[in-house]
Amino acid sequence: MQKIISASGLCLGYENEQNLITDAKFDIYSDDFVFITGQSGSGKSTLLKSFYGQMKPSAGSLSVCLMDMTDITQQNLDKLRQRIGVVFQNYRLISEWNIEKNVMLPLMIKGLSASVCKNQATKLLKHVNLLHRADKFPNELSGGEQQRAAMARALAHNPNLLLCDEPTGSLDEYSSDVIWGLLRSAKEYLGTCIVVVTHHIPVSLRVPYRHLVIENGRIYEIL
Structure with a gap:
Protein backbone atom coordinates (compact mmCIF):
# COMPACT_ATOMS: atom_id res chain seq x y z
CA MET A 1 0.00 0.00 0.00
CA GLN A 2 1.31 3.41 -0.95
CA LYS A 3 1.03 6.36 1.41
CA ILE A 4 -1.09 9.04 -0.22
CA ILE A 5 -1.11 11.43 2.78
CA SER A 6 1.55 11.49 5.49
CA ALA A 7 1.77 13.90 8.43
CA SER A 8 4.30 14.18 11.24
CA GLY A 9 4.32 16.87 13.93
CA LEU A 10 1.73 18.70 11.84
CA CYS A 11 0.39 21.98 13.21
CA LEU A 12 -2.30 24.02 11.49
CA GLY A 13 -3.70 27.39 12.45
CA TYR A 14 -4.64 30.81 11.22
CA GLU A 15 -2.33 33.80 11.56
CA ASN A 16 -2.15 35.29 15.06
CA GLU A 17 -4.42 32.55 16.42
CA GLN A 18 -3.76 29.41 18.41
CA ASN A 19 -3.22 26.29 16.31
CA LEU A 20 -6.36 24.25 15.66
CA ILE A 21 -4.27 21.12 14.97
CA THR A 22 -1.20 20.37 17.10
CA ASP A 23 1.56 17.79 16.61
CA ALA A 24 -0.53 15.47 14.43
CA LYS A 25 0.96 12.25 13.13
CA PHE A 26 -0.93 9.92 10.78
CA ASP A 27 -0.73 8.17 7.43
CA ILE A 28 -3.48 7.57 4.88
CA TYR A 29 -2.97 4.94 2.22
CA SER A 30 -4.05 4.66 -1.39
CA ASP A 31 -6.78 2.11 -0.68
CA ASP A 32 -8.24 3.81 2.42
CA PHE A 33 -11.72 5.16 3.06
CA VAL A 34 -11.26 7.58 5.96
CA PHE A 35 -13.78 9.53 8.02
CA ILE A 36 -12.62 12.58 9.99
CA THR A 37 -14.97 13.66 12.77
CA GLY A 38 -14.91 16.19 15.59
CA GLN A 39 -16.89 18.97 17.18
CA SER A 40 -17.74 22.12 15.20
CA GLY A 41 -14.66 24.36 15.14
CA SER A 42 -12.31 21.48 15.95
CA GLY A 43 -10.34 21.92 12.73
CA LYS A 44 -11.86 19.28 10.43
CA SER A 45 -12.27 21.56 7.41
CA THR A 46 -8.93 23.22 8.16
CA LEU A 47 -7.22 19.83 7.99
CA LEU A 48 -8.96 19.06 4.69
CA LYS A 49 -7.85 22.43 3.27
CA SER A 50 -4.25 21.53 4.02
CA PHE A 51 -4.63 18.39 1.88
CA TYR A 52 -5.41 20.41 -1.26
CA GLY A 53 -3.06 23.29 -0.53
CA GLN A 54 -5.44 26.03 0.58
CA MET A 55 -3.67 26.12 3.94
CA LYS A 56 0.02 25.53 4.64
CA PRO A 57 1.31 23.87 7.83
CA SER A 58 2.55 26.25 10.51
CA ALA A 59 4.92 23.52 11.73
CA GLY A 60 5.76 19.90 11.07
CA SER A 61 5.56 18.03 7.78
CA LEU A 62 2.74 17.07 5.42
CA SER A 63 2.94 15.28 2.09
CA VAL A 64 0.03 14.61 -0.27
CA CYS A 65 0.49 12.37 -3.31
CA LEU A 66 4.25 12.45 -2.56
CA MET A 67 4.36 16.27 -2.70
CA ASP A 68 5.69 18.29 0.23
CA MET A 69 2.93 20.68 1.27
CA THR A 70 5.01 22.77 3.68
CA ASP A 71 6.38 25.01 0.93
CA ILE A 72 4.74 23.81 -2.26
CA THR A 73 5.19 25.87 -5.42
CA GLN A 74 2.23 26.96 -7.53
CA GLN A 75 3.43 24.71 -10.35
CA ASN A 76 3.46 21.63 -8.11
CA LEU A 77 0.15 22.65 -6.55
CA ASP A 78 -1.40 22.73 -10.03
CA LYS A 79 -0.02 19.24 -10.67
CA LEU A 80 -1.36 18.00 -7.33
CA ARG A 81 -4.84 19.30 -8.03
CA GLN A 82 -4.94 17.25 -11.21
CA ARG A 83 -4.59 14.15 -9.01
CA ILE A 84 -7.25 15.03 -6.45
CA GLY A 85 -10.98 15.78 -6.48
CA VAL A 86 -12.77 17.93 -3.93
CA VAL A 87 -16.48 17.91 -3.00
CA PHE A 88 -17.72 20.83 -0.92
CA GLN A 89 -20.85 21.09 1.20
CA ASN A 90 -22.03 24.13 -0.78
CA TYR A 91 -21.35 22.44 -4.17
CA ARG A 92 -19.34 25.35 -5.70
CA LEU A 93 -20.70 24.79 -9.18
CA ILE A 94 -20.14 27.59 -11.71
CA SER A 95 -23.54 29.26 -11.97
CA GLU A 96 -23.00 30.57 -15.54
CA TRP A 97 -22.24 27.10 -16.89
CA ASN A 98 -24.65 24.26 -17.49
CA ILE A 99 -24.19 20.99 -15.61
CA GLU A 100 -22.42 19.23 -18.47
CA LYS A 101 -19.78 21.96 -18.72
CA ASN A 102 -19.35 22.02 -14.93
CA VAL A 103 -18.53 18.30 -14.99
CA MET A 104 -16.14 18.84 -17.90
CA LEU A 105 -14.12 21.48 -16.02
CA PRO A 106 -11.31 19.25 -14.59
CA LEU A 107 -10.83 17.68 -18.01
CA MET A 108 -10.70 21.07 -19.69
CA ILE A 109 -8.02 22.15 -17.21
CA LYS A 110 -5.99 19.08 -18.20
CA GLY A 111 -6.21 20.23 -21.82
CA LEU A 112 -8.15 17.23 -23.15
CA SER A 113 -10.07 17.49 -26.40
CA ALA A 114 -13.67 18.67 -26.46
CA SER A 115 -14.89 15.23 -27.56
CA VAL A 116 -13.06 13.45 -24.73
CA CYS A 117 -14.42 15.96 -22.19
CA LYS A 118 -17.96 15.56 -23.48
CA ASN A 119 -17.82 11.75 -23.57
CA GLN A 120 -16.51 11.54 -20.01
CA ALA A 121 -19.11 14.03 -18.77
CA THR A 122 -21.87 12.02 -20.44
CA LYS A 123 -20.67 8.81 -18.81
CA LEU A 124 -20.49 10.38 -15.35
CA LEU A 125 -23.81 12.21 -15.60
CA LYS A 126 -25.43 8.93 -16.57
CA HIS A 127 -23.79 7.28 -13.55
CA VAL A 128 -25.22 9.91 -11.16
CA ASN A 129 -28.60 9.85 -12.94
CA LEU A 130 -28.35 13.42 -14.22
CA LEU A 131 -27.89 12.94 -17.95
CA HIS A 132 -31.40 14.27 -18.53
CA ARG A 133 -30.38 17.47 -16.70
CA ALA A 134 -27.08 18.03 -18.56
CA ASP A 135 -28.22 21.27 -20.21
CA LYS A 136 -29.66 22.76 -17.01
CA PHE A 137 -27.89 25.37 -14.89
CA PRO A 138 -27.10 24.90 -11.18
CA PRO A 159 -8.42 11.30 -9.17
CA ASN A 160 -6.15 9.28 -6.91
CA LEU A 161 -7.62 11.08 -3.89
CA LEU A 162 -11.15 12.36 -3.30
CA LEU A 163 -11.66 14.88 -0.48
CA CYS A 164 -15.21 15.54 0.74
CA ASP A 165 -16.19 18.29 3.18
CA GLU A 166 -19.58 17.47 4.76
CA PRO A 167 -20.87 16.16 1.40
CA THR A 168 -24.33 15.29 2.78
CA GLY A 169 -24.63 17.96 5.49
CA SER A 170 -27.52 19.84 3.87
CA LEU A 171 -29.19 16.99 1.99
CA ASP A 172 -32.30 14.94 2.69
CA GLU A 173 -32.08 11.24 3.48
CA TYR A 174 -32.61 10.07 -0.11
CA SER A 175 -29.97 12.40 -1.58
CA SER A 176 -27.56 11.49 1.22
CA ASP A 177 -27.96 7.79 0.44
CA VAL A 178 -27.22 8.48 -3.23
CA ILE A 179 -24.02 10.37 -2.36
CA TRP A 180 -22.79 7.62 -0.01
CA GLY A 181 -23.51 5.09 -2.74
CA LEU A 182 -21.42 7.07 -5.22
CA LEU A 183 -18.55 7.27 -2.74
CA ARG A 184 -18.75 3.54 -2.11
CA SER A 185 -18.65 2.88 -5.87
CA ALA A 186 -15.63 5.17 -6.29
CA LYS A 187 -13.79 3.22 -3.61
CA GLU A 188 -14.79 -0.25 -4.81
CA TYR A 189 -14.63 0.15 -8.60
CA LEU A 190 -12.18 3.00 -9.21
CA GLY A 191 -9.83 2.31 -6.29
CA THR A 192 -9.98 5.97 -5.24
CA CYS A 193 -8.69 6.92 -1.80
CA ILE A 194 -11.53 8.78 -0.10
CA VAL A 195 -11.33 11.16 2.86
CA VAL A 196 -14.61 12.51 4.26
CA VAL A 197 -15.09 15.19 6.90
CA THR A 198 -18.48 14.66 8.53
CA HIS A 199 -20.42 14.91 11.76
CA HIS A 200 -22.10 11.53 11.28
CA ILE A 201 -20.77 8.29 9.81
CA PRO A 202 -23.59 6.50 7.96
CA VAL A 203 -24.46 3.12 9.41
CA SER A 204 -25.42 1.71 5.99
CA LEU A 205 -22.16 2.46 4.16
CA ARG A 206 -21.13 -1.22 3.91
CA VAL A 207 -17.47 -0.54 3.19
CA PRO A 208 -14.44 -0.94 5.49
CA TYR A 209 -13.24 2.43 6.77
CA ARG A 210 -10.89 4.16 9.16
CA HIS A 211 -12.02 6.78 11.66
CA LEU A 212 -9.85 9.75 12.69
CA VAL A 213 -11.11 12.05 15.44
CA ILE A 214 -9.99 15.62 16.16
CA GLU A 215 -10.31 16.58 19.81
CA ASN A 216 -8.64 19.53 21.58
CA GLY A 217 -6.23 19.97 18.70
CA ARG A 218 -5.11 16.34 18.71
CA ILE A 219 -5.83 13.69 16.09
CA TYR A 220 -6.28 10.08 17.06
CA GLU A 221 -7.69 6.99 15.41
CA ILE A 222 -10.58 4.92 16.70
CA LEU A 223 -9.71 1.28 16.10
Whole structure:
Protein backbone atom coordinates (compact mmCIF):
# COMPACT_ATOMS: atom_id res chain seq x y z
CA MET A 1 0.00 0.00 0.00
CA GLN A 2 1.31 3.41 -0.95
CA LYS A 3 1.03 6.36 1.41
CA ILE A 4 -1.09 9.04 -0.22
CA ILE A 5 -1.11 11.43 2.78
CA SER A 6 1.55 11.49 5.49
CA ALA A 7 1.77 13.90 8.43
CA SER A 8 4.30 14.18 11.24
CA GLY A 9 4.32 16.87 13.93
CA LEU A 10 1.73 18.70 11.84
CA CYS A 11 0.39 21.98 13.21
CA LEU A 12 -2.30 24.02 11.49
CA GLY A 13 -3.70 27.39 12.45
CA TYR A 14 -4.64 30.81 11.22
CA GLU A 15 -2.33 33.80 11.56
CA ASN A 16 -2.15 35.29 15.06
CA GLU A 17 -4.42 32.55 16.42
CA GLN A 18 -3.76 29.41 18.41
CA ASN A 19 -3.22 26.29 16.31
CA LEU A 20 -6.36 24.25 15.66
CA ILE A 21 -4.27 21.12 14.97
CA THR A 22 -1.20 20.37 17.10
CA ASP A 23 1.56 17.79 16.61
CA ALA A 24 -0.53 15.47 14.43
CA LYS A 25 0.96 12.25 13.13
CA PHE A 26 -0.93 9.92 10.78
CA ASP A 27 -0.73 8.17 7.43
CA ILE A 28 -3.48 7.57 4.88
CA TYR A 29 -2.97 4.94 2.22
CA SER A 30 -4.05 4.66 -1.39
CA ASP A 31 -6.78 2.11 -0.68
CA ASP A 32 -8.24 3.81 2.42
CA PHE A 33 -11.72 5.16 3.06
CA VAL A 34 -11.26 7.58 5.96
CA PHE A 35 -13.78 9.53 8.02
CA ILE A 36 -12.62 12.58 9.99
CA THR A 37 -14.97 13.66 12.77
CA GLY A 38 -14.91 16.19 15.59
CA GLN A 39 -16.89 18.97 17.18
CA SER A 40 -17.74 22.12 15.20
CA GLY A 41 -14.66 24.36 15.14
CA SER A 42 -12.31 21.48 15.95
CA GLY A 43 -10.34 21.92 12.73
CA LYS A 44 -11.86 19.28 10.43
CA SER A 45 -12.27 21.56 7.41
CA THR A 46 -8.93 23.22 8.16
CA LEU A 47 -7.22 19.83 7.99
CA LEU A 48 -8.96 19.06 4.69
CA LYS A 49 -7.85 22.43 3.27
CA SER A 50 -4.25 21.53 4.02
CA PHE A 51 -4.63 18.39 1.88
CA TYR A 52 -5.41 20.41 -1.26
CA GLY A 53 -3.06 23.29 -0.53
CA GLN A 54 -5.44 26.03 0.58
CA MET A 55 -3.67 26.12 3.94
CA LYS A 56 0.02 25.53 4.64
CA PRO A 57 1.31 23.87 7.83
CA SER A 58 2.55 26.25 10.51
CA ALA A 59 4.92 23.52 11.73
CA GLY A 60 5.76 19.90 11.07
CA SER A 61 5.56 18.03 7.78
CA LEU A 62 2.74 17.07 5.42
CA SER A 63 2.94 15.28 2.09
CA VAL A 64 0.03 14.61 -0.27
CA CYS A 65 0.49 12.37 -3.31
CA LEU A 66 4.25 12.45 -2.56
CA MET A 67 4.36 16.27 -2.70
CA ASP A 68 5.69 18.29 0.23
CA MET A 69 2.93 20.68 1.27
CA THR A 70 5.01 22.77 3.68
CA ASP A 71 6.38 25.01 0.93
CA ILE A 72 4.74 23.81 -2.26
CA THR A 73 5.19 25.87 -5.42
CA GLN A 74 2.23 26.96 -7.53
CA GLN A 75 3.43 24.71 -10.35
CA ASN A 76 3.46 21.63 -8.11
CA LEU A 77 0.15 22.65 -6.55
CA ASP A 78 -1.40 22.73 -10.03
CA LYS A 79 -0.02 19.24 -10.67
CA LEU A 80 -1.36 18.00 -7.33
CA ARG A 81 -4.84 19.30 -8.03
CA GLN A 82 -4.94 17.25 -11.21
CA ARG A 83 -4.59 14.15 -9.01
CA ILE A 84 -7.25 15.03 -6.45
CA GLY A 85 -10.98 15.78 -6.48
CA VAL A 86 -12.77 17.93 -3.93
CA VAL A 87 -16.48 17.91 -3.00
CA PHE A 88 -17.72 20.83 -0.92
CA GLN A 89 -20.85 21.09 1.20
CA ASN A 90 -22.03 24.13 -0.78
CA TYR A 91 -21.35 22.44 -4.17
CA ARG A 92 -19.34 25.35 -5.70
CA LEU A 93 -20.70 24.79 -9.18
CA ILE A 94 -20.14 27.59 -11.71
CA SER A 95 -23.54 29.26 -11.97
CA GLU A 96 -23.00 30.57 -15.54
CA TRP A 97 -22.24 27.10 -16.89
CA ASN A 98 -24.65 24.26 -17.49
CA ILE A 99 -24.19 20.99 -15.61
CA GLU A 100 -22.42 19.23 -18.47
CA LYS A 101 -19.78 21.96 -18.72
CA ASN A 102 -19.35 22.02 -14.93
CA VAL A 103 -18.53 18.30 -14.99
CA MET A 104 -16.14 18.84 -17.90
CA LEU A 105 -14.12 21.48 -16.02
CA PRO A 106 -11.31 19.25 -14.59
CA LEU A 107 -10.83 17.68 -18.01
CA MET A 108 -10.70 21.07 -19.69
CA ILE A 109 -8.02 22.15 -17.21
CA LYS A 110 -5.99 19.08 -18.20
CA GLY A 111 -6.21 20.23 -21.82
CA LEU A 112 -8.15 17.23 -23.15
CA SER A 113 -10.07 17.49 -26.40
CA ALA A 114 -13.67 18.67 -26.46
CA SER A 115 -14.89 15.23 -27.56
CA VAL A 116 -13.06 13.45 -24.73
CA CYS A 117 -14.42 15.96 -22.19
CA LYS A 118 -17.96 15.56 -23.48
CA ASN A 119 -17.82 11.75 -23.57
CA GLN A 120 -16.51 11.54 -20.01
CA ALA A 121 -19.11 14.03 -18.77
CA THR A 122 -21.87 12.02 -20.44
CA LYS A 123 -20.67 8.81 -18.81
CA LEU A 124 -20.49 10.38 -15.35
CA LEU A 125 -23.81 12.21 -15.60
CA LYS A 126 -25.43 8.93 -16.57
CA HIS A 127 -23.79 7.28 -13.55
CA VAL A 128 -25.22 9.91 -11.16
CA ASN A 129 -28.60 9.85 -12.94
CA LEU A 130 -28.35 13.42 -14.22
CA LEU A 131 -27.89 12.94 -17.95
CA HIS A 132 -31.40 14.27 -18.53
CA ARG A 133 -30.38 17.47 -16.70
CA ALA A 134 -27.08 18.03 -18.56
CA ASP A 135 -28.22 21.27 -20.21
CA LYS A 136 -29.66 22.76 -17.01
CA PHE A 137 -27.89 25.37 -14.89
CA PRO A 138 -27.10 24.90 -11.18
CA ASN A 139 -29.95 27.11 -9.99
CA GLU A 140 -32.40 24.89 -11.89
CA LEU A 141 -31.36 21.82 -9.84
CA SER A 142 -32.26 20.73 -6.34
CA GLY A 143 -29.59 20.60 -3.65
CA GLY A 144 -29.27 16.85 -4.01
CA GLU A 145 -28.91 17.12 -7.78
CA GLN A 146 -26.28 19.85 -7.43
CA GLN A 147 -24.27 17.69 -5.05
CA ARG A 148 -24.46 14.72 -7.43
CA ALA A 149 -23.21 17.01 -10.21
CA ALA A 150 -20.39 18.19 -7.94
CA MET A 151 -19.51 14.55 -7.24
CA ALA A 152 -19.43 13.79 -10.97
CA ARG A 153 -17.14 16.80 -11.52
CA ALA A 154 -14.80 15.68 -8.73
CA LEU A 155 -14.51 12.20 -10.27
CA ALA A 156 -14.27 13.34 -13.91
CA HIS A 157 -10.46 13.12 -14.11
CA ASN A 158 -10.21 9.80 -12.20
CA PRO A 159 -8.42 11.30 -9.17
CA ASN A 160 -6.15 9.28 -6.91
CA LEU A 161 -7.62 11.08 -3.89
CA LEU A 162 -11.15 12.36 -3.30
CA LEU A 163 -11.66 14.88 -0.48
CA CYS A 164 -15.21 15.54 0.74
CA ASP A 165 -16.19 18.29 3.18
CA GLU A 166 -19.58 17.47 4.76
CA PRO A 167 -20.87 16.16 1.40
CA THR A 168 -24.33 15.29 2.78
CA GLY A 169 -24.63 17.96 5.49
CA SER A 170 -27.52 19.84 3.87
CA LEU A 171 -29.19 16.99 1.99
CA ASP A 172 -32.30 14.94 2.69
CA GLU A 173 -32.08 11.24 3.48
CA TYR A 174 -32.61 10.07 -0.11
CA SER A 175 -29.97 12.40 -1.58
CA SER A 176 -27.56 11.49 1.22
CA ASP A 177 -27.96 7.79 0.44
CA VAL A 178 -27.22 8.48 -3.23
CA ILE A 179 -24.02 10.37 -2.36
CA TRP A 180 -22.79 7.62 -0.01
CA GLY A 181 -23.51 5.09 -2.74
CA LEU A 182 -21.42 7.07 -5.22
CA LEU A 183 -18.55 7.27 -2.74
CA ARG A 184 -18.75 3.54 -2.11
CA SER A 185 -18.65 2.88 -5.87
CA ALA A 186 -15.63 5.17 -6.29
CA LYS A 187 -13.79 3.22 -3.61
CA GLU A 188 -14.79 -0.25 -4.81
CA TYR A 189 -14.63 0.15 -8.60
CA LEU A 190 -12.18 3.00 -9.21
CA GLY A 191 -9.83 2.31 -6.29
CA THR A 192 -9.98 5.97 -5.24
CA CYS A 193 -8.69 6.92 -1.80
CA ILE A 194 -11.53 8.78 -0.10
CA VAL A 195 -11.33 11.16 2.86
CA VAL A 196 -14.61 12.51 4.26
CA VAL A 197 -15.09 15.19 6.90
CA THR A 198 -18.48 14.66 8.53
CA HIS A 199 -20.42 14.91 11.76
CA HIS A 200 -22.10 11.53 11.28
CA ILE A 201 -20.77 8.29 9.81
CA PRO A 202 -23.59 6.50 7.96
CA VAL A 203 -24.46 3.12 9.41
CA SER A 204 -25.42 1.71 5.99
CA LEU A 205 -22.16 2.46 4.16
CA ARG A 206 -21.13 -1.22 3.91
CA VAL A 207 -17.47 -0.54 3.19
CA PRO A 208 -14.44 -0.94 5.49
CA TYR A 209 -13.24 2.43 6.77
CA ARG A 210 -10.89 4.16 9.16
CA HIS A 211 -12.02 6.78 11.66
CA LEU A 212 -9.85 9.75 12.69
CA VAL A 213 -11.11 12.05 15.44
CA ILE A 214 -9.99 15.62 16.16
CA GLU A 215 -10.31 16.58 19.81
CA ASN A 216 -8.64 19.53 21.58
CA GLY A 217 -6.23 19.97 18.70
CA ARG A 218 -5.11 16.34 18.71
CA ILE A 219 -5.83 13.69 16.09
CA TYR A 220 -6.28 10.08 17.06
CA GLU A 221 -7.69 6.99 15.41
CA ILE A 222 -10.58 4.92 16.70
CA LEU A 223 -9.71 1.28 16.10
